[in-house]
Amino acid sequence: MQTEANVVHLKRVVAEQTNPSPVGRLPVALTQVRDKAALQLKQALQALFDNADDSLFEMADRATSNTEQNAYFEAMRDLRLKRKVIERAFLQKVFESFSLLNQYEIGKPAPQLDVLDSSALSLVQEEELEESVAIDTMVAKVLNRDGQALGHVTQRINTLVSKTVDDKSNPLGPRFLCEAFAEATRSLEVEIRVKLIVFKLFERFVLSSLGEIYAHANEQLINAGVLPNLQSQRPARPLPAAGQAAGRAPGVSLPVDDAGMQEAFSVFQELLAQVRDVALPQRQRPADALPISSNDLLRLLSHMQQQLPVSAQADIDLRDQVDSLLTRASARSGKARMVGQVDDDVINLVSMLFEFILDDRNLPDSLKALIGRLQIPMLKVAVIDKSFFARGSHPARRLLNEIAAAAMGWADQDDVQRDGLYQKIDQVVQRLLKDFVDDPAIFAELLADFLAFTGDERRRSELLEQRTRDAEEGRARAEMARLQVEQALNERLLGRTLPEVVVRLLQEAWSKVLQLTCLKHGSESPEWQAMLTTMDDLIWSVEPHDEPEARLQLLQLVPNLLKALRDGLNGAGFDPFAAGDYFTQLEALHVQAFQRFKKSMAEAPETIPDEASHELGHGLAELDLPVVLAVPEEPPAMVEVVEEIVLLAPGEARPAGEECQLPDDDEALLKVDQLGVGSWVEIQEDEEHKLRCKLAAIIKPTGKYVFVNRTGMKVLEKTRMGLAVEFRRNAVRLLDDALLFDRALESVIGNLRRLKGA
Template sequence: MPNSSQLLDQCFDEVARQAKPLLGRCVEAAVASLQAAETKSSAVAERQRLAQACWGLTQRKGVLTDTYPARLREAFERGGDEGGRTSSLALLSDSSLLALVDDLSVSESLESARLLQDLMPVVEQALTALDARMSSLIGFETVQVEKNPLRPSVFVRVLRDLIAEFEREPEIRSLWLQHLASPLGRGLCQLYEQLALRLQQANVQEAGYRIRLVEDPQAGSGSGPTSARRDPWARDAQSFEPALTGRGDPYQTLPPMTALAGTQARLDHQVFHDFLADEGGRFEQALDSGYYDQLLREQRIAQAQADLPLLDEVVVDRERVQFRGLPVVDRPARAVSIGSQLGTDHWGAYAAPHERTRVLLDLKQQAERVSQAVGLDLVRKLVNQVARDPLLLAPVREAVVALEPALLRLAMDDPRFFAKDQHPARLLVEQVAQRSFRFNDEFSGEFEQFHAPVREAVNALNALPGATPEPFAVALEHLREDWASADQAEADAQTQHLQALHFAEARQELADQVAWEISLRPDVFNAPAAVLDFLYGSWSLVIAEAQLRHPDGGPDPLGYRALISDLLWSVRHEVTLHQPRKLIEMLPGLLQKLRAGLGMLDKPVEETQTFFDALIRYHEPVLALRRASARSQAGTSMPGALETPVVAFPETDNLAEAPRPRVADTPWLAARERVEAGFQDAPAAVATVVEDSAAAPLSTSSEEADEGTETAGVLASLHVGDWVDLQASGQWLRARLVWANARATLFLFTSRGGHPHTMTRRSCEKLIRQRGLRPLAVRPVVDAAIDAVVKGVPGAPAHACVVATDAVPA
């Protein structure tokens, strides 16, 4: 690992470099949100304030974005918050401190706290990965979240202080902070994932969480029957390390029961692991009064957030389609999480994140046991994990987020239902995700046909007053029925394509065997190379075709094997010159049968024209002799006075260079078979690159070998059933490998609708080198999410949301 201070400086430099465009995008989104709120507002005074805030933020965009990077760098070098500054969450959690400050300070502290609350659902997972590696970089063996110089509270405080310098009116500052929260969270999500990936690439290992459970501070207050005793988990504290974590400003360890009352899961992966393993009865303890008191505070905060204006639908839709013009493989993955605002036209009331949070808190209010509260947190954690999976198209991830209320209701009666492989709810999420891998374009009509029934099923499940497994099973069965008809049509088409390829492969195998048998004949000795090439190639295919078409006709159903003897005899000059009449009588039938066999094979004329030209040359001496004889007889009218003419014999072939039969790398396919199999050659662009390579600087042999090895490795990693993004006829298609021959030299892919795409190994390798064929690392989505939550392993690549650095994901 490089020098720690140097690597830390590189992280600071990267943040400073991205801070200006990041804040610029946030300001643009906030201005759009303020304009939308102004349009919706009916109160004149409120509209004036919103208009003033919008105008002021627009005017100060330049100075804010120019100043923000330097202020951040100063804060990082100080280690985050200034010494002696009372944090906003500390103000909010201590009533004695509230009495010592004025209303303005309280209001600003509330706004800072709300801003942090809005950020955390979006950045939580990315920040967790960064915390672990940043703590290790700084030199801690365990995670010290409060020591992370890049924690969200630093960004929020610097932004709040910077805004205060350029805007005097508290109400305007408050509006700015409210509307900057959502875009700032999305920007920080991308930034944190980039930094975590940078540290991972620098071999910075993750520090571990070792936070010990502490006793509930309300245990001795005597406020209720449950507060008169220690927390029931306290006696097993050692077995719960790592256990509970809480985030704030600064971060602090929270009592276990109160930690369960939050809208964000503060449990370490080991707790979720133990919970799903159902180890012991500790999770069946009753929730105490501290839990319910904290829950009331969380509900008040959630209600305050619900009163904030949502993004206008026009803004949401604009962010959704902003990269539509790019090729599907170049579009950055849109960020989706449990904190995302979805489209109301698709998801109704549950499109708003505060409505989904309200369902969570209402259910937590009904919870009586620790297992129910942990189960609710687990569902939210898993939903957020799936929502961030970049393998899934954004609308599919939005469907999982929208389904959260129905999944949460299931957790009340069965908190561990996600651990059951065959639970209908888990199967529904997994099979919808797997089905979606057939599509790579969320704007295509085919994807909309798939997604519309999924939306209907999600909305129907959310509309149910309660939640049992049966409705999920019914919804999945209806979706399967819709999918089955399309699958059958594709299966029938695929069977037809495979039959053509299987026949071609069987014909080639039999032709190779026939060619070998021909090579063992004694009369092939000293035969012309052109004739042997024809026999080992085209004519072996003709014989194989005839045998496969007429399996009951014996080894030579149409007499094409027998023709070999006549053909070889006809090109032996030492024999034909002494029996010219026999050759002349044989030739018409021989040529007719050759044409008939090649016609059955559907061989193009140009493929065998070279052979027939050579055959004429070999027969020409006898034909010339006959013409000379005819002229002589006509001139002398004396039969028997034949003068032997001088004829030119074709050059004798070098026996050392005589062709030998060889096994074909790929089966030969006729033109109609190539069309039927969807045969695809390497694209013209690839050929152009290869042809122009002579003008480019020559690469070393080792570089060429490495490139070839890498390409071969990618192709070797493909197995039947794997998905790829395939460029065909200028379009990017999602295709699946459905067949490869035994020699791995011919591959059949099928795209949506059962359209075939057959390619040779060489074409595949060219496409891979030119990025025209890109394998997709498909995996079980729910299993990956559970692994990430209960084992602490990444469920999705760390760079998933950083495909385009300057993109503003919806």
């Protein structure tokens, strides 16, 4: 008897070796984290797609060619069609990544290399490079903002699963999520520039919510007892621009734990060492000079902070001041002293940073003096804490950046002491100069206070900005309605000779009815068409008509016409006394026409068909017109409309002259089209006055660009062409709203690298 109890099937063995082992069950706590995060990611994705149409339509509206515009419209259609597919693919990637955390892969076959098509290689590589750079940039921003919270999630996950997880392989990490989204959008048939816009939407609506997702994940894991006492051991934040300075690819962050901080600072030290003989002044020091400790240096700086006049601290040379104090101290003690190399590098870096800051054209001159007084406090905090150069979230750096951001829209004025922002910055500076000795906690305290102040100011300005936008949009709708009414009037009146009262009635009274109807219902509505029909009927009713059928039609038309005119004027709130005067004159015109009808019937009844004569006679009899006298009637005053009708709002003047026209590809127009809402600019009004303002709205129907000051009040209005003319004469300068410290750091590193290569 044959049995299979001890028989081993070779095919089954091969299959078991080549397939991954079953998925390991996730701990309950991690399953809860996954489900909560998936729900939050799904909601964020839905927000992305809900807003994608608006963003792409706006880009299409600003397109400079039909081809470019069609590309955006096709992208909108493709994105709508594939929305569910992309959502499903993205979330499936997230779930799969979680499911693999407790699964070992055995016998995984090596990846097969595809045969490359050399003809398509260049384009593919270029697009993949742009996509890769975009992903690196997005990842770097998230790590800079939420790196610490992500690091805690990663450490807690590692205690629950069998695999080793890092920030890159973490299913909730920005690197994995960006790559999963890029993979999910592979099916989109769009150009790379459109895909980059989609990536920006992913950053705006999905990646911006990661801080909240990490907070919930950490809270859930802490509640489950997973590393509840975990301390901030590794705030994973990238070093802005330093990675590039050290030869790293953009977007790759330096480690910034205690060892990483030292590595980041050593990047700067290495650059300084390579250019020290070229870029830095040489100091004559005795050969036996001994370096002072960092604590001694802090005491020297505190002495400078207290003793130097406040006005002198804005543009002092820190290196010269420290050397001067050391020289006097050495003379008194009889021992030559010098600043140690590490602290000397810190002094040099802070000095170069403030040289950039004080030369920065984005800062108003009157506030540069205030910010310049922060040199010594910033140097002291850099001596105490080297993470000052590497950590974007450092309170001292953030305070400097927030002050600079608040000062972006500040305009120079005569009485600065009455300005709330100037006084607040002055308070911050005075507090640091007076109270900061060696405890950097004061920066966090001042930062929180300053953020509360600017938050209140921002809320007030945003409210006023919104009111300004609403008012301008209302003006734009009213202006477009006026243009519609002007067009309707000119189409019907221009070149015609009509009774003067009818022309005045249409231009002065009925135009208001038309404008109100257009505003309330639109120019495609039945209500608008009905008002146009009433206007056409009125014009027809005062023209001469000899045909019996036309006379009969007029007889039937007049009562309803007068009622429609009365209802329209009453609905528009038109002055009833003026309206009564119009109707008196209008009725006189119609009575004269009907009297002429009766007279013609009496004089030549045979010219009118019997049926028409009967109906016309019956209708005229109902009107009970007065007896026709033999005296000829006085003809109504007539007017020929020879000039285009222009309707002006109250207090509005007729535009003076034609606006300058520039070709569509003009460089100045391209600069205008690149302006986005929220952009800050400085406009040279005349030789002495400059205006700093923010673009608050682009009113598309009228092409108006509306600018506000930092309080949200409207200060300037320009057309697209008018703004381009200002750009052409170099009267407009864009202000860089990037973080001040980061721009200074990038500039210093760039200068050092250029000197190194020189």
